[in-house]
Structure formats: C-alpha cells, structure tokens
Amino acid sequence: MISRILQSTEGRLAIITLAVFVTMSVLVPDRFLSPANLTSMAFQFPEFAILALAVAVAMLTGGIDLSVVGAANLSAVTAALFMGHFAGEGTGTGILIAAIALSLAVGLVTGLFNGVLVAIFGLPPILATLGTGLIYTGLAIAMTGGSAVMGLPPAVAWVGNGTILGIPVPLVIFAILAAALGWILKHTAFGLKTRMFGANPLAARYAAMDTDRVLLKVYALCGVLSAIAGLIVMSRANSAKADYGSSYLLLAVLIAVLGGVNPYGGYGRIIGVILAVLSMQFLSSGLNLLQVTNFAREMIWGVLLIGVMLLNLVTFRRRS
Amino acid sequence: MKSIDWARNEVLVFAVIVAFCALAAVSDPNFLSIPTLTDLMRNSIVLGIFAVGAMVVLVSGGIDVSFTAVAAFAMYATTVLLRDLAPDMPWPLAFAIATLIGAVLGSINGVLIAFCGLPTLIVTLGTLSVFRGFLLTFVGTLQISNLPPAMRDFSRWMMVRGTNSDGSFYSLPWAFAALVIIVAATWFILNRTMLGRAIYAIGGAPESARRIGIDVRKTQFFIYVFVGALAGLAGIIHASMARIANPFDLVGLELSVIAAVVLGGARLTGGVGTLTGTLLGVALIVLVRNSLIVIGIPSTWQSVAIGILILVGTGLPAWQAKRAEARET
Numbered sequence: 176m177i178s179r180i181l182q183s184t185e186g187r188l189a190i191i192t193l194a195v196f197v198t199m200s201v202l203v204p205d206r207f208l209s210p211a212n213l214t215s216m217a218f219q220f221p222e223f224a225i226l227a228l229a230v231a232v233a234m235l236t237g238g239i240d241l242s243v244v245g246a247a248n249l250s251a252v253t254a255a256l257f258m259g260h261f262a263g264e265g266t267g268t269g270i271l272i273a274a275i276a277l278s279l280a281v282g283l284v285t286g287l288f289n290g291v292l293v294a295i296f297g298l299p300p301i302l303a304t305l306g307t308g309l310i311y312t313g314l315a316i317a318m319t320g321g322s323a324v325m326g327l328p329p330a331v332a333w334v335g336n337g338t339i340l341g342i343p344v345p346l347v348i349f350a351i352l353a354a355a356l357g358w359i360l361k362h363t364a365f366g367l368k369t370r371m372f373g374a375n376p377l378a379a380r381y382a383a384m385d386t387d388r389v390l391l392k393v394y395a396l397c398g399v400l401s402a403i404a405g406l407i408v409m410s411r412a413n414s415a416k417a418d419y420g421s422s423y424l425l426l427a428v429l430i431a432v433l434g435g436v437n438p439y440g441g442y443g444r445i446i447g448v449i450l451a452v453l454s455m456q457f458l459s460s461g462l463n464l465l466q467v468t469n470f471a472r473e474m475i476w477g478v479l480l481i482g483v484m485l486l487n488l489v490t491f492r493r494r495s
Numbered sequence: 496m497k498s499i500d501w502a503r504n505e506v507l508v509f510a511v512i513v514a515f516c517a518l519a520a521v522s523d524p525n526f527l528s529i530p531t532l533t534d535l536m537r538n539s540i541v542l543g544i545f546a547v548g549a550m551v552v553l554v555s556g557g558i559d560v561s562f563t564a565v566a567a568f569a570m571y572a573t574t575v576l577l578r579d580l581a582p583d584m585p586w587p588l589a590f591a592i593a594t595l596i597g598a599v600l601g602s603i604n605g606v607l608i609a610f611c612g613l614p615t616l617i618v619t620l621g622t623l624s625v626f627r628g629f630l631l632t633f634v635g636t637l638q639i640s641n642l643p644p645a646m647r648d649f650s651r652w653m654m655v656r657g658t659n660s661d662g663s664f665y666s667l668p669w670a671f672a673a674l675v676i677i678v679a680a681t682w683f684i685l686n687r688t689m690l691g692r693a694i695y696a697i698g699g700a701p702e703s704a705r706r707i708g709i710d711v712r713k714t715q716f717f718i719y720v721f722v723g724a725l726a727g728l729a730g731i732i733h734a735s736m737a738r739i740a741n742p743f744d745l746v747g748l749e750l751s752v753i754a755a756v757v758l759g760g761a762r763l764t765g766g767v768g769t770l771t772g773t774l775l776g777v778a779l780i781v782l783v784r785n786s787l788i789v790i791g792i793p794s795t796w797q798s799v800a801i802g803i804l805i806l807v808g809t810g811l812p813a814w815q816a817k818r819a820e821a822r823e824t
Contacts, residue, residue: 309798484613
C-alpha cells in the first residue's frame with residue numbers, strides 16, 4: 176500500500192504536502208491552525224492556483240504559456256477601464272456582469288492569438304507566449320499609462336473578498352474550475368486528445384487528429400483561465416494594474432511542475448496541481464508566521480522545485 | 496539561394512535596424528551622430544555578454560534563465576568582499592573573482608542538467624530563485640553606492656572620449672573591449688575547436704552526437720559553467736559602469752536577452768545560431784529600448800514593440816519551415 180503511494184508522483188506529493196502542513200502546525204501551532212490564518216490562506220491561493228492550472232494545461236500538450244500573467248492583467252485592466260467608463264449610481268451589479276463578460280472575452284482572444292501562433296504559424300510555445308506576454312503587458316501599460324485603475328464599483332469586491340455559505344468566493348471559483356478541468360481532461364475526447372498530442376504530436380497527427388484545433392482550444396482555455404485569475408486579483412486589490420502579480424508567472428510554472436505535470440507533455444493530473452498549490456501555500460503562510468523574509472521564501476521555492484524534480488527523475492526517465 | 500536570403504534572421508534584423516535608423520534620422524537629424532553610436536555600444540556591453548552566453552546555451556538545445564541571478568550574485572558578493580576584506584584589490588583580480596563565482600554557480604546548473612538530466616528550463620527557473628533568494632537573504636539587500644576604488648577606476652577608464660560639434664560629450668569605456676574579447680573567444684571556441692563543433696552537434700541531434708563519440712554530459716557541463724562565468728563578468732562590469740552595486744538589479748532582464756538571441760536567428764530547438772545574428776539582435780533590442788521615442792512611438796509601447804519583434808522574428812522562419820515541411824509530405 177505504502178509503496179504504491181510512493182510510486183506515483185501524486186502520492187509522494189500528498190505526503191510532502193501533509194508533511195509541510197504538520198511541520199508548520201507543530202512549529203507555530205496556535206497561529207498556523209487559527210481560523211484567521213486558514214481563511215486568509217483560502218483567500219490567497221486561488222489567484223495563482225488558477226494561473227497554475229492554465230500553465231499545467233498548456234504543459235500537457237508539451238507547450239507552455241508564459242503569457243498568463245500578461246493576459247490576466249490585460250483583461251483585468253480592460254474590465255476596470257470599462258467599469259470606470261460606465262459606472263454610475265448604485266452598486267453596479269449589471270456593469271460588473273458586463274465587465275466580467277468583457278474580460279473573459281479579452282482572455283479568450285489573447286488565448287486564441289497564442290493558439291494561432293503555435294498551431295497555425297508553428298512558433299515554439301515558449302517564444303510565442305514570451306512575445307505575446309510582452310505584448311499583453313505592454314498593451315495594458317499603454318492603456319493605463321502604467322498606473323493603477325481605481326474607483327471600481329462596490330460590487331466588484333464580492334468576487335475576491337465575499338463568501339458563499341462561509342466559503343471564500345475565490346476558493347469556490349477555484350474548486351469549480353479545478354473540478355471542471357479535471358473532468359474535461361479525464362472524460363472528454365478533447366482531454367484525451369490533449370494528452371495524446373502531448374505524448375506524441377506526430378503520432379497524434381498520423382491518427383488523423385485535428386491537432387491545430389486541439390492546440391487552439393488548449394490555448395484559448397489558458398486565456399480564459401488567466402482572465403478569471405485576473406478578475407480575482409483585480410477584486411482583491413480593488414484596482415487593476417499592468418504589473419500586478421508579476422512574480423506569479425514563475426510560481427505558476429513551478430506549481431505545475433511540482434504537481435507532477437511532465438514539462439515535455441503527455442502526463443499531468445489536476446489533483447497533483449492542487450496538492451502542489453496547497454503545499455506551496457502552507458509553506459508560504461507558515462514561513463510568513465515564522466517571520467522568514469520573502470527572499471528566503473523564494474529560495475525555498477526554488478529548492479523545493481529542484482528537489483521534487485530530482486525525486487521525480489526516476490519516473491520521468493522511465494516514461495520518456 | 497545565392498542572392499540575399501531574406502529568410503535569414505541576420506538579414507531581416509539588419510534590415511529592421513537600417514529602417515529604424517533611417518526613420519529616426521528623418522525625424523531627428525541629430526540621431527546619426529557619434530554620441531548615439533557610443534550610447535548604443537555602451538548599452539550593448541552587458542546585454543551583449545549575456546546574449547553570447549544565452550546563445551551558446553540555445554545552440555546546445557537548452558535554455559538558461561538563471562544567468563541574471565548569477566550575475567547579480569557574483570557582482571554583489573564580489574563588491575561586498577572587496578569592501579569588507581580587500582578594498583585595495585586591483586580590478587583584474589576582482590573581475591576574476593566575480594567570474595569565478597559565476598562559474599561556480601553555473602556549475603550547479605551544469606550538474607543538475609548534465610549529470611542529473613533534468614529539463615534545462617525547469618532547473619534554471621529553480622536556480623534563478625535559489626540564487627536570488629540566497630543573495631538577498633544571506634548576503635544583503637542594501638545598495639552599495641560607495642564602490643571599491645578599483646571598480647571606480649575601471650569605470651573611468653575610457654577608450655574614446657570627445658566632444659561633439661554641438662558641445663555634447665561622448666565616451667566609450669574600455670569595458671567595451673571585454674565584449675569584443677568575449678565575442679572573439681566564443682567565436683574561436685564555436686568555430687575552431689572540437690568543443691564548439693560538439694556544442695552544435697548536441698544541439699542538432701543529441702543521439703547522433705553521442706554515437707559519434709561526443710561526451711554529451713561533459714560538453715553540457717562546460718556550457719553551463721561557461722555561461723555562469725560570462726554572467727559573473729557581465730555582472731561586475733555592470734556594477735562598475737553603473738557605479739552602484741544593487742542586488743535587485745539585472746534579474747528580470749533574462750527574457751529580453753533571450754529575445755535578442757532568438758531575434759538573431761538562434762533556434763530554441765538547438766543546433767542553429769550565430770554570433771553575428773546575436774549581436775545584431777542585441778543592437779536592435781537596445782535601439783528599441785533607448786530610442787523608440789525618436790521615431791515617434793511613446794516609450795509606454797516599448798514592450799509591445801519588443802513582443803511584436805519577437806513574434807515576427809521567430810514566426811517568419813517557423814512558418815517557412817512549416818510550409819516547406821508541408822510541401823515535402
């Protein structure tokens with residue numbers, strides 16, 4: 176039983192996550208397990224966890240999406256400017272819904288653009304999304320002049336700070352997205368094709384799969400997920416800015432890899448990404464309570480990433 | 496294919512640079528002057544050294560995003576060392592120490608990539624945060640503006656100095672010679688030694704390289720140590736020229752450097768890349784970063800411009816390759 180758990184990437188990760196949780200609970204018992212800390216963790220992680228989901232989906236195809244933060248900020252800035260333009264009296268619920276639709280549309284367009292570059296023009300995904308990431312960030316800078324867009328209607332705050340039945344809204348959004356994505360990848364033809372393409376693009380094409388279509392859909396999905404993350408960031412910060420969450424890109428890639436997604440494509444499970452997110456958040460909050468500086472945290476993340484990769488080495492080698 | 500090959504990135508980038516300069520000269524006649532040239536050259540030194548290293552990695556089929564953190568680490572650690580222990584150390588020795596620190600950090604990448612076989616992007620993403628985190632946690636976070644005299648002397652050591660007809664000063668520091676030497680040395684390694692052939696070979700086809708008897712691991716290890724050493728040197732030159740050692744500097748530049756190299760025609764898939772292309776790519780990126788405003792584009796559009804250049808620069812060859820492939824099958 177134990178050896179079976181240790182054999183799978185997710186099993187090992189579950190043990191690591193549990194170990195981090197227990198260690199932090201022992202080191203700072205009263206504060207780490209306090210309801211205040213647990214709630215604040217639940218509000219904190221969904222925004223970068225959703226970005227990590229997007230990166231993970233792109234990685235399944237053997238690609239990567241480095242434009243997620245740029246796309247998130249561009250759609251948030253668009254939504255914020257839209258609301259600033261039309262916001263009048265009242266709480267602005269109607270405006271909010273329109274703005275959400277608009278930002279999701281922007282996310283979809285950014286994702287489709289990535290997809291066209293990768294699928295139709297054949298650009299390597301790293302370069303395509305590196306370039307578009309700069310373009311999306313640059314457009315957001317050009318639209319705002321580089322400053323934050325403030326003065327959002329009060330209804331916006333609910334997305335990032337409200338609760339449903341006592342559960343933080345961002346957590347609910349993340350749970351729904353993760354469950355839906357897990358289901359799509361496991362039970363739909365699209366999910367199967369995504370993994371097949373990642374495992375062997377040439378074989379997928381020879382199997383008469385419309386690979387361009389799959390890639391377009393994958394990157395469009397990444398764009399929409401980024402837009403949702405952007406909305407949560409906007410709501411929590413009560414403003415939108417072109418350079419919010421710039422450290423999230425590294426973090427999202429790190430989480431996806433930590434979660435056992437094979438960066439060469441073909442293998443990855445949503446449960447792994449969720450476990451990776453949780454272990455990161457436990458580690459991050461715990462270190463924060465231990466008053467470790469942000470810089471030391473960055474170092475520990477890097478060590479964790481390389482450590483887990485070394486651990487996974489045997490499994491990755493066997494697969495490839 | 497004997498006439499000018501427009502599909503080559505070098506030709507394309509050169510044409511864009513010429514067009515950019517022509518446009519700039521039309522809107523500002525003072526653009527085509529010696530100060531502009533020396534500015535361009537001065538701003539290309541650090542970026543250029545980084546780019547040479549990044550190109551060697553790309554040619555070998557890998558990618559390194561940690562070199563800026565290596566540079567910041569080597570630069571700051573050396574400055575602290577000089578300030579606290581040996582304020583009178585001559586600059587060549589200080590530069591050698593920074594280069595050595597860079598090489599040691601690079602060897603960590605080398606071990607993980609060459610001997611553990613981990614993916615290059617993931618390893619260097621990880622070491623980027625490890626090096627930076629270690630530097631800021633254990634070495635220091637404060638800027639050092641009172642540099643050791645040796646570094647200050649180096650920054651004052653000018654190759655060319657003069658006054659333009661309109662009274663503006665221009666100068667070119669000897670640091671530029673470092674870039675020239677590094678380019679020459681790298682050219683020699685890549686084109687005149689077995690090691691260089693091995694680097695191209697493992698980038699083109701690792702399995703074939705192994706079968707003809709190339710020690711892939713040793714070659715890869717050398718590459719990451721080499722890149723680390725170059726980054727260390729670039730870091731200390733950067734601090735000397737800026738006359739300040741800021742541990743937060745440099746990190747964040749890595750994607751611009753890779754963009755410059757890719758613009759110059761190096762392929763992420765490995766095996767392809769030239770020094771000429773790389774230097775042209777650096778020149779173009781520096782031009783866009785410094786002089787976009789001269790051709791009437793506000794500097795807030797800078798990253799959009801660089802993004803578009805990357806997409807066009809990599810998209811054209813990629814699309815041509817894809818069409819050629821479709822024609823064959």
